[in-house]
Amino acid sequence: MDLQLALIFLQQGIASGLVSGSVYALLALAIVVIFKTSDVPNFAQGEVFMAAGYVALYLFVFQKMPIWVVLPATLVVAFLAMALFRRFVLDQVAKSAKDLVYLVIATLGLSYVLKGLVRRTGFGDTPRSFPALVPTDSIMIGQASVTLLDLAIFGTAVTVMAAFFWMFNYTKTGRAMRAVGMNPKAAQLVGVDLRRCHMLIWGLSGVISAIAALLISPKILMTADMGSIVMLAFAAAIVGGFSSLPGAVVGGFVIGIVENMVGLFISSRAIVLAPFLAILIVLVLRPQGLFGGKLTIKKV
Amino acid sequence: MPARRALSGTALIGLVAAVIVAVALPVFTSGYVVYIANLLLVFVVLCLGLHIVIGETGQFSMAHAAFYGIGIYASALANRAVDLPYPVAMLFGALVAGAVGLFIGALALRMRDIYLALATFAFGEAMQWVFANWDSVTNGPNGLRISPARFGPIEILSDKQAYPFVLFFCLVMIGLTVAISRSRLGRSFRAVRESEVAAMAMGIDVRRARIVSFGLSAAIAGFAGGMFGLFQTFIHPDSLGFQTTILVLTMVVVGGLGSIAGAIGGAIVFGLISEVLRQAPQYQEIIYGAILILFMMYAPRGLFAFIGDRIREARHGR
Amino acid sequence: MVAENMAAETAAPFLDVEGLTIRFGGLTAVGGLDMAVAKGSIHALIGPNGAGKSTTFNCISRFYTPSEGRITYDGRDITRMPAREMAGLGIARSFQNLELFGELTVFENVLIGAHVHAGRSWRDAISARPRGIVEHVDELLERTGLTSYAQTKARNLDFGHQKMVEIARALAIRPKLLLLDEPAAGLRNREIAALDRLLCELRERDGLTILLVEHVMQLVMSISDRITVLSFGTKIAEGTAAEVRANPAVIEAYLGREAAHEAAHA
Numbered sequence: 001m002d003l004q005l006a007l008i009f010l011q012q013g014i015a016s017g018l019v020s021g022s023v024y025a026l027l028a029l030a031i032v033v034i035f036k037t038s039d040v041p042n043f044a045q046g047e048v049f050m051a052a053g054y055v056a057l058y059l060f061v062f063q064k065m066p067i068w069v070v071l072p073a074t075l076v077v078a079f080l081a082m083a084l085f086r087r088f089v090l091d092q093v094a095k096s097a098k099d100l101v102y103l104v105i106a107t108l109g110l111s112y113v114l115k116g117l118v119r120r121t122g123f124g125d126t127p128r129s130f131p132a133l134v135p136t137d138s139i140m141i142g143q144a145s146v147t148l149l150d151l152a153i154f155g156t157a158v159t160v161m162a163a164f165f166w167m168f169n170y171t172k173t174g175r176a177m178r179a180v181g182m183n184p185k186a187a188q189l190v191g192v193d194l195r196r197c198h199m200l201i202w203g204l205s206g207v208i209s210a211i212a213a214l215l216i217s218p219k220i221l222m223t224a225d226m227g228s229i230v231m232l233a234f235a236a237a238i239v240g241g242f243s244s245l246p247g248a249v250v251g252g253f254v255i256g257i258v259e260n261m262v263g264l265f266i267s268s269r270a271i272v273l274a275p276f277l278a279i280l281i282v283l284v285l286r287p288q289g290l291f292g293g294k295l296t297i298k299k300v
Numbered sequence: 301m302p303a304r305r306a307l308s309g310t311a312l313i314g315l316v317a318a319v320i321v322a323v324a325l326p327v328f329t330s331g332y333v334v335y336i337a338n339l340l341l342v343f344v345v346l347c348l349g350l351h352i353v354i355g356e357t358g359q360f361s362m363a364h365a366a367f368y369g370i371g372i373y374a375s376a377l378a379n380r381a382v383d384l385p386y387p388v389a390m391l392f393g394a395l396v397a398g399a400v401g402l403f404i405g406a407l408a409l410r411m412r413d414i415y416l417a418l419a420t421f422a423f424g425e426a427m428q429w430v431f432a433n434w435d436s437v438t439n440g441p442n443g444l445r446i447s448p449a450r451f452g453p454i455e456i457l458s459d460k461q462a463y464p465f466v467l468f469f470c471l472v473m474i475g476l477t478v479a480i481s482r483s484r485l486g487r488s489f490r491a492v493r494e495s496e497v498a499a500m501a502m503g504i505d506v507r508r509a510r511i512v513s514f515g516l517s518a519a520i521a522g523f524a525g526g527m528f529g530l531f532q533t534f535i536h537p538d539s540l541g542f543q544t545t546i547l548v549l550t551m552v553v554v555g556g557l558g559s560i561a562g563a564i565g566g567a568i569v570f571g572l573i574s575e576v577l578r579q580a581p582q583y584q585e586i587i588y589g590a591i592l593i594l595f596m597m598y599a600p601r602g603l604f605a606f607i608g609d610r611i612r613e614a615r616h617g618r
Numbered sequence: 619m620v621a622e623n624m625a626a627e628t629a630a631p632f633l634d635v636e637g638l639t640i641r642f643g644g645l646t647a648v649g650g651l652d653m654a655v656a657k658g659s660i661h662a663l664i665g666p667n668g669a670g671k672s673t674t675f676n677c678i679s680r681f682y683t684p685s686e687g688r689i690t691y692d693g694r695d696i697t698r699m700p701a702r703e704m705a706g707l708g709i710a711r712s713f714q715n716l717e718l719f720g721e722l723t724v725f726e727n728v729l730i731g732a733h734v735h736a737g738r739s740w741r742d743a744i745s746a747r748p749r750g751i752v753e754h755v756d757e758l759l760e761r762t763g764l765t766s767y768a769q770t771k772a773r774n775l776d777f778g779h780q781k782m783v784e785i786a787r788a789l790a791i792r793p794k795l796l797l798l799d800e801p802a803a804g805l806r807n808r809e810i811a812a813l814d815r816l817l818c819e820l821r822e823r824d825g826l827t828i829l830l831v832e833h834v835m836q837l838v839m840s841i842s843d844r845i846t847v848l849s850f851g852t853k854i855a856e857g858t859a860a861e862v863r864a865n866p867a868v869i870e871a872y873l874g875r876e877a878a879h880e881a882a883h884a
Binding site for chain 1: 408418419421433549589596600
């Protein structure tokens with residue numbers, strides 16, 4: 001490969017990586033915000049993302065609803081599904097078993113139920129794409145070709161993340177969430193309604209996943225297995241230290257770029273290995289992740 | 301002091317009945333039933349492996365299918381490469397899987413415990429990719445033919461012929477797991493599960509305990525892979541994905557996390573359920589998922605403990 | 619000969635803490651603490667809430683690493699040793715907020731305490747009831763009044779018995795130095811009396827050295843040979859129970875300036 005081509009590949013890799021990375025970043029954010037507050041890695045996040053995509057597809061393509069109904073309706077469904085799962089399933093699990101392992105297994109169960117349900121409807125039998133709402137005309141940035149759709153994805157993702165950070169850092173609700181993450185008992189003492197707060201966090205995490213699904217589904221073939229891209233989001237979260245929200249976002253972009261570089265420079269067959277390799281490298285070189293602080297001491 | 305509880309009468313009768321059924325099975329049933337029995341016994345051993353890591357030590361492994369797969373490929377390839385009795389190939393499969401398990405465990409434990417779940421999840425996906433793409437060794441997506449197992453002059457060509465061996469190795473593995481669990485090592489696993497800080501104060505090397513339990517679990521899964529090669533003639537990478545890991549996890553959960561009898565019972569009960577579910581594949585995923593959720597919600601200690609509690613309640617008229 | 623040995627042992631402290639300083643971020647939890655614990659004595663570390671007692675305790679048991687200073691145990695510098703090696707050296711600890719193996723039986727809890735002794739031979743290591751150790755565990759259960767609960771899950775015991783399991787488990791290490799973090803907290807009077815008797819017996823009969831962090835003055839004053847008082851991370855007094863009780867600085871730290879003034883003029 002000559003230098004000229006390598007440079008073009010490099011630019012294309014970064015451009016495409018930022019676009020897909022912004023979607024991974026959203027999903028990683030959805031995972032990390034739950035982990036920070038519940039200590040649970042939600043293994044159903046990918047299937048929530050997938051199911052939200054199919055809800056939108058169903059309403060838009062099969063029910064022919066107008067898009068300004070479809071978008072909010074999808075977000076509401078995702079919010080309710082996750083909030084109710086937290087309230088009625090996980091609270092019950094936490095009540096009957098102390099260990100976190102049980103909560104994690106329940107999220108695995110949810111991932112299977114969602115996948116099964118979508119397959120059952122039959123909409124997932126043939127791979128489809130969600131119609132693009134933004135034209136897919138290409139423009140050149142430097143020597144990289146991107147579509148208007150790509151720019152819209154990137155822009156929307158960044159806006160959503162910014163809005164989420166603002167909410168998390170500057171509003172009363174956000175402060176309550178952070179307090180729950182640091183010390184649930186203390187948060188409860190100062191008047192935070194734990195149950196409501198958890199429902200809200202899980203609901204919001206569902207909304208963020210749904211947005212990620214709406215953004216990416218015009219670009220990919222939708223199948224009931226599309227939730228497996230959550231692996232990349234988990235890798236992003238690990239790169240970012242797993243309990244840092246900015247870390248999750250940067251991790252998302254890192255993973256997006258690495259994935260595209262692997263695809264361009266090595267082989268598209270090897271893309272599947274990218275997240276595992278990224279996790280492996282982080283584990284070896286910097287176990288606390290790029291953004292994780294020092295591991296804290298457990299008080300005894 | 302009665303630390304070793306005597307086996308109760310009913311349990312003894314049940315055990316004897318189970319042994320008679322197990323031994324006599326191939327005499328009065330068809331080849332298909334024996335095939336299912338072989339498969340169930342392999343799943344019993346897989347569940348024992350998962351029990352060591354999740355039930356005894358309380359940590360997650362989501363790569364069980366990968367270790368199982370490593371065991372299958374390693375023992376099949378060893379069997380083909382050298383003309384030795386098949387148990388040698390099985391041990392080789394267990395060793396390779398165990399070594400890989402130790403490596404992954406040591407890596408993941410550099411971080412907090414939750415990373416083990418994620419790292420093993422990623423590793424499982426990566427291994428399935430390796431099985432499907434390392435054409436020169438695994439024959440890639442076309443699958444690998446497994447040559448018949450040989451014990452000296454005996455060559456195993458049918459399920460019925462394989463059955464006594466599968467049963468024997470399964471019993472050996474049950475014995476081994478019980479021995480590990482009762483030993484000092486098993487006690488240190490449970491201490492780590494219950495309280496890491498207290499375990500540390502008792503002089504237990506927590507990291508080492510976790511890595512060893514992970515390696516042992518992987519080795520047992522690898523051994524199950526070798527058992528698979530006793531009666532199967534073909535392995536395809538598709539059957540070594542996350543689906544299989546979840547199946548084994550569901551079995552252990554249904555039986556009851558933390559008990560060896562639960563792991564064995566769960567493998568048999570849920571193995572039969574999933575065999576029935578084969579008739580309705582479109583509901584399979586929903587039912588697996590719903591079972592996991594419902595058990596976590598209402599019967600986290602497993603089916604048998606749940607039934608036992610209900611019977612006790614009924615007796616006391618509550 | 620014997621007298622000489624005893625003289626040498628009393629001369630050098632069994633546990634010696636020198637210039638111990640622990641900082642968390644910018645906050646100094648303990649600053650320059652010196653403390654010497656004599657062999658075969660019961661030494662109490664007391665002080666108002668937030669004085670740095672538990673932090674010091676966790677440093678000695680090696681769960682925290684001090685920013686500065688030196689901890690010497692039985693002539694050996696243990697300042698940087700990992701916590702899991704303490705049991706092998708004969709240092710056992712209990713936990714303030716109970717860190718029992720809840721799902722395991724009381725017997726198994728105490729048996730795990732003997733972990734470092736259960737691996738002497740291959741046969742012991744694979745045995746569910748290693749020889750010599752089971753007998754010791756039974757004896758400890760007897761001494762702590764837990765025999766009838768041997769097969770009960772630790773989490774199903776009442777609080778007082780759980781605290782006793784903590785101590786029995788620590789004793790299974792066959793320690794030379796026993797570190798107890800608030801063993802009497804939350805106990806009823808009858809249980810405190812039993813604890814008092816047990817600790818004295820451990821000192822007299824077993825020759826154990828005990829360092830305890832404790833709030834319950836009734837226990838501290840009755841059993842301690844020596845008491846160190848901490849306030850805001852520094853030592854404000856040290857001495858026998860009578861000396862400490864009469865020290866105005868101690869009264870001030872506990873009750874405030876007014877009370878100290880009144881006490882001085884009483």
